[in-house]
Amino acid sequence: MTAEDLGEAARKARRYHYDRHAPDYRHHFEEITQELHHQCPVAWSDTYGGHWVASGHQEVFDIARRADVLSNDKDVTGEGRGYQGISIPAVDTEFRGGFLEMDPPEQRHYRQALNPYLSPAAVARWTPFVDELARASLDEKIESGSIDFVDDLANIVPAVLTLAMMGLPLADWPVYCEPAHAGVYTPPDSPDMPRVREQSIQMGMRLYQAIPEIRENPRPGLIDALIHAKINGEAPADPDIAGVLGLLIGGGFDTTTALTAHTLEYLSEHPGERERLSRERDTLLDSATEEFLRFYTPAPGDGRTISADCQIAGTSFKEGERLWISWAMANRDPAVFPEPNQIDLERKGNRHTSFGLGIHRCIGSNMARMTFKRMLIAVLDRMPGYACDPAGAVHYPTIGVIQGMQHLPATFTPGPRLGRSLDETLEVLQQACDQQRLAEPVTRRHQEAEVGTATE
Amino acid sequence: MKVHVDPERCQGHTLCAMRAPDLFELSEIDGHSSAVAGQIPAGQEAGALEAARSCPEQAITVS
Numbered sequence: 001m002t003a004e005d006l007g008e009a010a011r012k013a014r015r016y017h018y019d020r021h022a023p024d025y026r027h028h029f030e031e032i033t034q035e036l037h038h039q040c041p042v043a044w045s046d047t048y049g050g051h052w053v054a055s056g057h058q059e060v061f062d063i064a065r066r067a068d069v070l071s072n073d074k075d076v077t078g079e080g081r082g083y084q085g086i087s088i089p090a091v092d093t094e095f096r097g098g099f100l101e102m103d104p105p106e107q108r109h110y111r112q113a114l115n116p117y118l119s120p121a122a123v124a125r126w127t128p129f130v131d132e133l134a135r136a137s138l139d140e141k142i143e144s145g146s147i148d149f150v151d152d153l154a155n156i157v158p159a160v161l162t163l164a165m166m167g168l169p170l171a172d173w174p175v176y177c178e179p180a181h182a183g184v185y186t187p188p189d190s191p192d193m194p195r196v197r198e199q200s201i202q203m204g205m206r207l208y209q210a211i212p213e214i215r216e217n218p219r220p221g222l223i224d225a226l227i228h229a230k231i232n233g234e235a236p237a238d239p240d241i242a243g244v245l246g247l248l249i250g251g252g253f254d255t256t257t258a259l260t261a262h263t264l265e266y267l268s269e270h271p272g273e274r275e276r277l278s279r280e281r282d283t284l285l286d287s288a289t290e291e292f293l294r295f296y297t298p299a300p301g302d303g304r305t306i307s308a309d310c311q312i313a314g315t316s317f318k319e320g321e322r323l324w325i326s327w328a329m330a331n332r333d334p335a336v337f338p339e340p341n342q343i344d345l346e347r348k349g350n351r352h353t354s355f356g357l358g359i360h361r362c363i364g365s366n367m368a369r370m371t372f373k374r375m376l377i378a379v380l381d382r383m384p385g386y387a388c389d390p391a392g393a394v395h396y397p398t399i400g401v402i403q404g405m406q407h408l409p410a411t412f413t414p415g416p417r418l419g420r421s422l423d424e425t426l427e428v429l430q431q432a433c434d435q436q437r438l439a440e441p442v443t444r445r446h447q448e449a450e451v452g453t454a455t456e
Numbered sequence: 457m458k459v460h461v462d463p464e465r466c467q468g469h470t471l472c473a474m475r476a477p478d479l480f481e482l483s484e485i486d487g488h489s490s491a492v493a494g495q496i497p498a499g500q501e502a503g504a505l506e507a508a509r510s511c512p513e514q515a516i517t518v519s
Contacts (some may be wrong), residue, residue, distance in 0.1 A: 120470055121484040252509055286474045349509035361467040
């Protein structure tokens with residue numbers, strides 16, 4: 001061995017082997033997390049071309065906020081430094097995942113263009129819209145006594161809201177929904193992959209076509225914001241806009257669905273906690289939401305490329321090396337979260353990392369929280385004693401990208417419909433969007449959405 | 457007791473305003489936080505401390 005080899009070996013002395021994309025990973029996650037925390041909260045893993053894994057909360061905190069030495073860039077033109085974005089293994093595509101696969105300053109310019117649509121104040125205006133959607137989704141099933149919380153609620157509400165915020169037709173939600181989820185949970189070697197890839201391409205084309213459509217016939221919303229954005233002083237190219245739209249859909253659909261499904265499953269398994277949460281929602285819902293976020297961490301981590309030699313959290317990193325920041329593992333660090341593998345609806349000091357840390361903090365976090373809470377309240381109010389069917393629950397076969405659920409069937413005591421069908425509701429909501437220009441940024445429109453009463 | 461939000465660290469997680477809505481105001485544009493007043497009103501110290509402990513970016517100091 002050369003001196004250099006010895007240096008490398010010393011640098012990467014703390015090694016750990018595990019496969020985040022393996023089908024059984026979900027069952028070993030807690031054990032693997034504990035081992036990493038004990039042995040090497042920053043570890044070298046030889047999988048997927050070799051990369052670092054940061055799992056300790058302190059280490060993740062120290063590392064994730066170092067945008068000066070970490071790059072999110074995905075070099076799709078070949079004119080950059082060849083970095084491979086935020087997926088490990090890297091995804092073979094010519095599109096960047098929007099501003100999540102960019103570095104400042106252009107990353108910052110995109111976020112500035114979109115912030116006024118996604119701030120807490122902006123999101124709060126959509127609450128009546130979300131309540132109507134949840135009401136109609138539950139109405140479709142309420143008389144039958146049987147529901148799939150993923151297919152019939154948690155897939156629908158985030159998808160329709162995201163389309164509304166973009167300025168896309170609400171009735172198109174199925175075009176986006178299935179590929180958005182299947183693209184994430186289908187293992188690359190699955191026989192379903194060609195079909196899923198084809199659906200994703202169709203979705204991508206639909207998004208791509210929407211850009212010149214809205215440029216010619218302007219409608220307010222996130223797409224309009226991107227068309228008019230100034231990125232390093234210039235209008236962004238359509239492929240970059242399409243990448244951002246893909247990011248907003250990828251970030252907006254699956255993750256909120258995952259959080260909602262896992263929470264509903266948990267509450268079915270713990271009816272005492274469910275009853276308490278419902279009864280004490282005024283004081284408990286906020287902290288419970290943060291706790292479900294912490295425990296279930298729908299987006300379990302992100303990749304980075306080290307952009308300059310540096311030393312952080314006791315580890316020497318070299319430029320070009322890949323790093324996986326595990327939000328999910330940091331969220332189970334007992335040094336920050338006593339009894340980390342227990343759900344405590346009142347947990348204090350819950351500074352979880354489920355929306356990331358630093359400049360790439362999830363721009364949809366306010367939307368995620370609002371949508372989740374409104375769906376949860378609707379279920380607690382209309383089917384308080386629902387029982388999930390453990391045999392029918394389907395978790396994603398692999399959770400390396402999103403820790404999600406495909407199906408969550410449940411039964412409940414039937415109840416009365418409260419209003420219009422889902423299809424009719426989508427028409428009414430579409431009219432509300434168009435007439436009230438609901439998708440304007442909060443700087444231009446302050447009022448809450450008015451969606452009328454349910455039974456007009 | 458005083459509370460301060462470091463604008464360089466704040467990333468708009470909004471946990472502070474959830475824990476202590478009277479002590480923090482959030483930008484309508486990006487949800488970033490600032491202290492409503494330098495001095496914390498009597499009786500709200502616990503809320504201020506809890507908000508500081510809840511900030512994922514550790515952007516809040518209480519002194």
